[in-house]
Amino acid sequence: MSQPAEIVVEQLTKAYGKFLAVDNISFAVPKGMVVGFLGPNGAGKTTTIRMLTCFMPPTSGTARVGGFDVFHDSLKVRKNLGYLPENAPLYLEMRVAEYLQFRGRLRGMDRGSIKKRIDEVTELCWLSDRKRWPISKLSKGYRQRLGIADALLHNPPVLVLDEPTVGLDPSQIRETRKLIANLAGLHTVLLSTHILSEVELVCRKVIIIGRGKILAQGSPEELKQQCAQRGSGARLVLELRGPADQIRTALAALPGIEQARIISDNAVCAVELSGKLDGAMREQIAAMVQQRGWALREMRSAGASLEEFFVQITDPGAAAAA
């Protein structure tokens, strides 16, 4: 991580009266990286983003985007920033190209480069055939793409996208993710979302926020590992042929196994095990199964997903109940 950080957040806090929407958070987004900003609804994602994009000033702490302070050099920050707000609000009565032209002029671009960039971004966001359309006639997916096109228009080094795939159909979601993944390297992207698979697919780093605090950060793999180390998440699923209740009692009797649960039992029986499931344990299980003469069809580990991790750390109550 020798790359300099493009977004640096230090002890950022936003208070609404006594309520702390964002509580003393610090993180950094390295240059050219796509970073996922993850959290349940009301965790403070949008508030943080609004401070980064200079929409509202922080109560305390600092944030620097592209080397400029969001409070003192707000105009320079906004020049270097492309921002897609939640729900991509647009002027419905304008046409697509007309809107982009307006946005370009607000950013002080000259006519020639606006024209060139409109062609490029509409191509990039699959909007070329809709350039003459009034925005009010566009579907939600197209409006979302127009929002992304707008954020990209002035080719900013930093992009902040707030839930860019909301309202898109599955193939559009896939295309949008591909688009965002392609932006890596050229742009630094902070991607806010609560869709976990999205983060796993496009982000090299994840920041998880909950109740205004940063709960975890690291690469998706690191977080999965953390989850596995916590133990409670890791599970082993066995699929074998044999009498279900015998299998269950035999497996549960093994030292280190906390729980053995039959998931399904029709001809082939699936058992889910939890407890201490390291390599030696798995070998032991395999040996035991073979010795009993049950045909082993599959043994796989399950549960150490980002989703599990997310639920665990964002909602301690639910994790305890599980």
Added chain:
Amino acid sequence: MSTTLALARREITGLFYSPIGYIVLAIYLLFVGLLFSLLVLQPGAIADPGPMFQWNHLILIFVVPFMTMSLFSEEYRSGRIETLRTSPITDFQLLMGKFLGAMGFYCVVIASSLIFILILSLFGRPDYMTVLTSYLGLLLMGMLMVSIGLFFSACTQHQILAAMSSCVTLVALGILFQAISYFLGSALGVSWAWLRTLRHVLRYLAIEPHMVNFSRGILDSQNIVFFLTGAGLFLFLTYVVLESRKWR
């Protein structure tokens, strides 16, 4: 400057795209037409369009709030304020863009009444210099009215609330103050000093006494200063509101 103009242009085209713009234009033309045919276009009268301009504000106080109500309110409600404020523009540019845009549309509205000057010129020879000063008066008055509308629009995300508040304010300036001062002067007949001062203040704040000079071809600095300072005050207040919204 070019960003301010881009914002202004969008406001004007926005009003022309929406039905509100045309409704405003139609209502204005209808009532100016009434003023014209009742007060100006009379058999044997001199070709003086003065009364049409002198009482023009009675129409505009009900028309301008509908032009200005959406300027900021709609941006707040739709969330577009977020795209605007995260663009590299200052609050002052935003304010000026909105103001100039609304003024541009206002100019189109008042220019539509030129049709009546044209009709008048078919029957007689109005004094064109007076017409010119009258339009200058309308323009200055428009700056005051639009800035009041802009202020209330910046205060709320509800368009109707913005329109009603600016309408009430304009009715006070356009009708109420003058009526009260007239009532205090004639009906009471007492001459307490503070009452007389109040009367003068109210009369100074009323729109009509300032418009009448323009409609007679008189350019009085007092009238010009009144409209300009009023507009400046409300633009400043709007700026304060915009700044303060950030901190909430």
